[in-house]
Amino acid sequence: MNVNRLSALVKVNLKRIVREPASLFMVILFPVMLTLFFGMAYGGVGGGGQATYQVGVVNLASSPQGPWTQAFLGNLTSTRILDAHFYESNATAQADLRQGKLSAVLVIPESFERGASSYNLNPGDPSSWRTSTVQLYLDSGSMFALQAVGPVVQQALASSVYVSAVQPAALPVQLGSASLVTVAKFSTFDYMVPGLFAFSAIFLTMMVAQSFTLDREKGLLRRMSTTPVKASEFMASHAISNMLLALIQVGLVFVLASAVGYHAQGGLASLAFAFLLVGVFAASCVGFGLITATVAKSSGAATGIAFAFIMPQMFLGTFVSTGVSGAMATVGRFVPSYYVTDALTSLFLRGAPPTGASALTDLGIVSAISAAILIAGVLLYQKFGNS
Amino acid sequence: MSDAIVIENLEKHFGDVKAVDGLDLKVPEGQLFGLLGPNGSGKTTTIKILCGVLKPTSGRAFVGGYEVGRSDGRVKELIGVCPQEDAIYSTLTGRENVELFGKLHSMPSDELRRKADLYLEKMGLADDSRRKAGKYSGGMKKRISIIMAIIHDPDIAFLDEPTAAMDPQSKNVVWDFIRELKAKGKTVVLTTHHMEEAEELCDVVGIIDHGRLIAMGTPKELREAFHEKDLEGVFIQLTGRRIREGA
Numbered sequence: 214m215n216v217n218r219l220s221a222l223v224k225v226n227l228k229r230i231v232r233e234p235a236s237l238f239m240v241i242l243f244p245v246m247l248t249l250f251f252g253m254a255y256g257g258v259g260g261g262g263q264a265t266y267q268v269g270v271v272n273l274a275s276s277p278q279g280p281w282t283q284a285f286l287g288n289l290t291s292t293r294i295l296d297a298h299f300y301e302s303n304a305t306a307q308a309d310l311r312q313g314k315l316s317a318v319l320v321i322p323e324s325f326e327r328g329a330s331s332y333n334l335n336p337g338d339p340s341s342w343r344t345s346t347v348q349l350y351l352d353s354g355s356m357f358a359l360q361a362v363g364p365v366v367q368q369a370l371a372s373s374v375y376v377s378a379v380q381p382a383a384l385p386v387q388l389g390s391a392s393l394v395t396v397a398k399f400s401t402f403d404y405m406v407p408g409l410f411a412f413s414a415i416f417l418t419m420m421v422a423q424s425f426t427l428d429r430e431k432g433l434l435r436r437m438s439t440t441p442v443k444a445s446e447f448m449a450s451h452a453i454s455n456m457l458l459a460l461i462q463v464g465l466v467f468v469l470a471s472a473v474g475y476h477a478q479g480g481l482a483s484l485a486f487a488f489l490l491v492g493v494f495a496a497s498c499v500g501f502g503l504i505t506a507t508v509a510k511s512s513g514a515a516t517g518i519a520f521a522f523i524m525p526q527m528f529l530g531t532f533v534s535t536g537v538s539g540a541m542a543t544v545g546r547f548v549p550s551y552y553v554t555d556a557l558t559s560l561f562l563r564g565a566p567p568t569g570a571s572a573l574t575d576l577g578i579v580s581a582i583s584a585a586i587l588i589a590g591v592l593l594y595q596k597f598g599n600s
Numbered sequence: 601m602s603d604a605i606v607i608e609n610l611e612k613h614f615g616d617v618k619a620v621d622g623l624d625l626k627v628p629e630g631q632l633f634g635l636l637g638p639n640g641s642g643k644t645t646t647i648k649i650l651c652g653v654l655k656p657t658s659g660r661a662f663v664g665g666y667e668v669g670r671s672d673g674r675v676k677e678l679i680g681v682c683p684q685e686d687a688i689y690s691t692l693t694g695r696e697n698v699e700l701f702g703k704l705h706s707m708p709s710d711e712l713r714r715k716a717d718l719y720l721e722k723m724g725l726a727d728d729s730r731r732k733a734g735k736y737s738g739g740m741k742k743r744i745s746i747i748m749a750i751i752h753d754p755d756i757a758f759l760d761e762p763t764a765a766m767d768p769q770s771k772n773v774v775w776d777f778i779r780e781l782k783a784k785g786k787t788v789v790l791t792t793h794h795m796e797e798a799e800e801l802c803d804v805v806g807i808i809d810h811g812r813l814i815a816m817g818t819p820k821e822l823r824e825a826f827h828e829k830d831l832e833g834v835f836i837q838l839t840g841r842r843i844r845e846g847a
Contacts, residue, residue, distance in 0.1 A: 221703035225692065232691040232732070432687035439651040439681040440704045441673065 214446055222442070222450030223457070229424070230458065236420055240458050241465065244413035248466050251409070252473025255401040266316040266358050268295045268366075269306035274325040281329035281373060282321060288369035289319075295365055310350060316358035319366060320348040329374045406470045406477070407557035408532025410491050411550040413462040415526045417455050417495055419519035421502025424451070425594070426512040434599060448591050452499045459495035463488050478564030486560060486567035490553055490576055497549045497583035503590030507598035526550040549582040602665070604629045604756050604787035605650065610659035612645050612811070619645040620656070621811035627804075629755075632778070632788045634802030636795070636831075638839050642811035643791045644684060647758050650789075651681050664755060677705070680754035684761050684791075686741040690734025694725055694744045697733050698751050705752035712751070719747045722780075724773055739770035746774060756787045763797060775801060795832040805831065809839050 230236040274282045290297050300306040306318040328345025335341040352358050428434045501522040509515035527533055530550025545551045556575035559565040605627040612620040620642045627633045637643045648654040652672040661668040664678040688697050702712040720726045723743040750757055763771045781788050798805050799819045806816040819831050826834045
C-alpha cells in the first residue's frame with residue numbers, strides 16, 4: 214500500500230465533505246445541533262439539571278394534619294425529585310394524570326394515621342398492626358416516571374413509618390445499618406449522551422453511500438481505476454477518512470455536551486476509549502455505506518436505502534432505544550451501535566474503568582462486527598457495485 | 601520503432617451485443633492515432649479495455665509491451681486517460697484535481713507544482729485554477745480533465761472525445777496541447793466525431809464500426825482510396841447516413 218497515495222486520497226475525501234454543505238451538515242453540524250438542543254432541553258442549561266416529576270397527592274387521611282401524614286408528605290417533598298400538587302378528590306387528580314399534567318397520583322388512605330401509629334406502638338407485634346394501603350397511579354407513557362417515582366415514594370414511606378427510634382425486634386437474623394452511598398444526580402441528558410456518540414456516527418453510512426454512488430455516476434471511480442491506485446488503497450482511504458470524521462464527532466459531542474451540563478464519569482482514559490470505540494464503529498458505517506452503494510442505482514436512491522441500515526442502529530442501539538420491547542431489545546443485540554452505547558454508558562454514567570471486562574467485551578464485539586461488515590461491504594461493492 | 605499498442609482479435613460482448621468484434625490493431629510508438637466511428641461503434645469500449653477498466657471477452661491487448669489484464673499495474677503507470685465524461689471532483693479546485701492525479705502517480709511535489717503551473721497556463725486555466733471545478737464551464741472542465749490525464753507525463757495518452765462541445769477557442773488550445781504531446785514523442789489515441797480534428801491532428805486514422813476495424817490509413821490515404829475530398833466523406837461512405845444511438 215502506497216502511503217503517499219493513501220494520504221492524498223484521505224485528504225481529498227475530507228476536503229470534499231467539508232466543502233459540500235449537505236455533507237458538512239450531516240457529519241458536523243447535525244451532531245452539534247443535536248447535542249446542543251438535547252442538552253438545552255434535558256440537561257443542566259438554565260438550572261434544570263435534575264429531572265423532577267409532577268405528582269398529585271390526594272390526602273384522604275382521617276387526620277390530614279396528623280404527625281405520620283405530615284412526616285410522610287415532608288419526606289416526599291424533601292427529595293426534590295417529586296413536585297407535589299395537592300388535590301381534594303381522587304377523580305380530579307386522575308383527570309389531570311390522564312391529561313399528562315401529572316406523572317403520578319398518590320392517594321393517602323383514611324386509615325393511614327392508624328396504620329402508622331399501630332406499627333410504632335408495637336413494632337414487634339404484627340398482630341396488633343392495622344393494615345393501610347397507599348395507592349400509587351403512574352403514567353404508563355412515561356418510561357422515566359415509571360422507573361423513578363415508585364422507589365422514591367417507597368423510600369419516603371419507609372423513612373416516615375419506620376422511624377429510627379424504633380427498637381428492632383429481636384430476631385436471629387438482623388438487618389444491619391444501611392450504608393449510605395452517594396449517588397451522582399444525573400439529568401435525563403446524562404443518560405442520553407452515551408447514545409449520542411453512536412447516533413452521530415451512524416449517518417456516516419449515508420455519506421459513504423452517496424459518495425460512492427455519486428462518484429460512480431460521474432465516472433470518477435472508473436477514472437480512478439485507470440491510475441495506479443489499488444482498490445485496497447481506495448477503500449482504505451474511505452475507511453480512514455470516515456474514522457477520522459467519527460473521531461471529530463466524538464470530540465465535538467463530548468465538548469458541547471459538557472458545555473451544556475453533561476456530567477461524564479471517568480477520566481481521560483474513558484474518553485480515549487470512547488474515541489477508539491467510535492472510530493472502530495465508523496468502519497461498520499463504511500461497510501454499510503458500501504453495501505448501500507452496491508444496491509443503489511443512483512445517489513438519490515442511496516440516501517433512501519441507507520436508512521434501512523441507519524434506522525435499526527438508531528432505534529435499537531442509541532439513546533432512542535430506551536424502553537423498547539423485549540423482542541426488539543433482543544434484536545438490538547445484533548446492531549453494533551448497541552455495544553457502543555452500552556460501553557459508553559458503563560464508562561460515562563457508571564464510571565466503569567475502560568479496562569473492565571464489560572467495556573473490553575463491548576470493544577471486542579464492535580471490532581468483530583465492524584470488520585465483518587466492512588469486509589462484506591468491500592467484497593460486495595467490488596463484485597457487484599463498481600460497474 | 602516498436603508498437604505502443606497491440607490488439608489481437610479482441611472481442612467484448614455485453615449479453616448478445618458484440619461491442620468489439622474481432623478487432624486487430626497496432627499503434628506504433630509516438631503515433632497520434634485517431635479512432636473514429638459512429639455512436640456505439642465500439643471506440644470507447646476498446647479504450648476502456650486498453651485502460652484495464654473493462655475485461656475483454658476474448659483476445660489480447662498489449663500496452664507498452666505489457667498485456668492488459670495480466671500486468672495492469674505496469675500498464676496504469678504508462679498511461680493517462682481523459683474519459684468522455686467530465687470525471688472531475690466538483691468540490692475540489694481545478695489545481696487540486698490536477699495535483700491529486702499527480703500524487704496518485706507518485707510525482708514529486710516540486711515537479712508536480714511546476715508542471716501543474718505550466719499546463720494550467722497553457723490550457724488557459726491559470727487564473728481559474730483556485731476556483732471549484734464544479735463552477736467551471738463545460739470547456740474548462742474538459743481542459744482540466746485533459747491536464748489530469750497527462751500531468752504525470754505518460755508515454756501513452758487516451759483522449760476520448762477531448763474537444764466535444766468545445767468552442768473554437770478552447771478547441772484550438774486543446775489541439776495545440778495535443779500537438780505538443782506528439783512533438784514530445786508520446787503515443788496518443790484520440791477518439792473524435794469531428795472529422796476535421798482527425799484530419800488536422802492524426803497521423804493515422806482507424807474507422808471502426810460494429811466493433812470491427814473497417815478502414816485504416818493516413819487521412820490522405822483514406823481520401824484517395826475512397827475518392828472523397830475530405831475524411832467526412834470517407835466516414836459517411838463507410839458507415840452510412842443512418843443515425844446511430846448508443847454509447
